[in-house]
Amino acid sequence: MDERELMPIGAFAELAGLTASALRFYDDAGVLVPERVDPLTGYRFYHRSQLALATHLRLLREIRMPLRTIGRLFADSTAEAARLIDEQAAAAAAEAAGIQRAAATLKASLGQASRTTLCALPGPVFAAAVDQVLATTIDDPAYPVLAGVRLEARHDAVSLTATDRFRLTTRTLVPGGPSTASWAGTLAGDDLRAAASRLRRSPTVTLEAGERTLSLRTSDHAAADCRLLTGEFPDHRLMVAAMPPVTHRVTAETRQIRAALAQAPERIGLRLVDGTPSLLLPGAVLPLDATATGPDLTVWFELTTLYPAVSCALGADLMLDLRGADQPTTIRSADDGDLTTVVMPCRPSPT
Structure with a gap:
């Protein structure tokens, strides 16, 4: 060993971008042991x-890597x-994103003493509806508004809508009682996703609208605040109204x-073909x-587009409203409200 390459802890700490106390800690933890310790003075x-190795250790600690894993x-x-x-x-990125969401929600809720109670919904049903529309x-x-979910509360129904410009999903729910006020806003999808697990464990969820957030209050009186996005949500009703008329309808299990x-x-x-529908798979036709x-028609879909809707x-039962081989298809189902996607x-699969 070349003694000239040895350096005291202070000099080494400066070159490594660490503190001397950190180096002592890592020595005691056994992850970065000094080359030599003076037996008389104890100097490292x-x-x-x-x-x-010290540089790697510093970077690993910057991403909060536990010592036992290092x-x-x-x-x-x-x-x-x-x-x-x-x-x-x-894990570190997810933690940082959670902190950012919490900070944004706290800022959005500042000064929001006035809230309007809209309605109450079954928690598990509302959480399932959130999962269904978030997929779009x-x-x-x-x-950025396309990462959000448009919620609209009317007298007799609550609807959740999302779109990625290739798909459009709307889930309609029937509240336990009539909505006390009409309201519409676009909720941050990340906030809804973070709240979903709590919502599905609550018998009821009460929707309370504020100026910058929508509060989802569970049966234990805890509230999850969802930020309202300020961007203009696409006019989904205009999009639906502009679609060509339905030319074919398939009702299947x-x-x-x-x-x-x-x-x-x-x-x-x-x-x-002749009023009989079938699915086309590679080398197989499934009646x-x-x-x-x-009339006779063949329509092709990307699996990543069709599967989430189904x-x-x-x-x-599913109802598929077709408009042609290159026109939007509407997929509808109903059970305690309805889901429309x-x-x-897409273009035909190559043979």
Whole structure:
């Protein structure tokens, strides 16, 4: 060992970007042990070759990697170490995002003494509706409002709507009693997603509208505040009204279509011949136990577009309103309210 490459703890700490007290802590923890300790004075000396390890240690602590994991990471293979770093980075990012959401919600709730109670809904039903529409949101920096869910409360119903410009989903719920006021706002999807687990464990959820948030108050009187997004939500009613008229209608069992999609590849076709519908899979044609109206037609869908609409469907039956091979298809289902999703078809699957 070249004694000239040894340096005292203060000099080493400065080069490594750490404090001397941190180095003592890491020595005691066994993750960065000095090259030599003077037996008389107890002074620690580090070798220049340890700088790389010290730098890695500093960066790992910056992403809040636990010491017990750091010890494993230094001993593991490169692939395993990379996996541990990815896991910790994801956890740190999720924690930071949670802090940002909490801070934004706190700021939005400042000075909101006045609130309007809209209605009460069954907690599990409302949480399921949130899950169903959130599948249609999208994180688009150019259109941040598309990460939100439009909630509209009317006298006899509450509707939740989301769109990613390729799909449009609307879930309508029937409140336990009439809504006391008409109200509309776009809720931050992240806030709804964070609140969903709490909502599904509450028998009822009361909706209370403020100036900048919508509070979801559970049966234990706790409230989850969802921020209101300020961007203009797309006029979904205008989008629906502008669609061509329905030319074909298929009514089928939800269970049968779900089972087919579970084994489908990237695309799946819906074929109508002589009023008989079937699904087109690679090398197979699956007849549907369904009814259909309209002339012969074949429509293709991306699995990633069609599956979420079918998997979230309500009740035992699905109704598909078709408008042509290149026009939007409306998928409807109903059970204690209704769920409507508009999906775009794709080009035919290559043969």
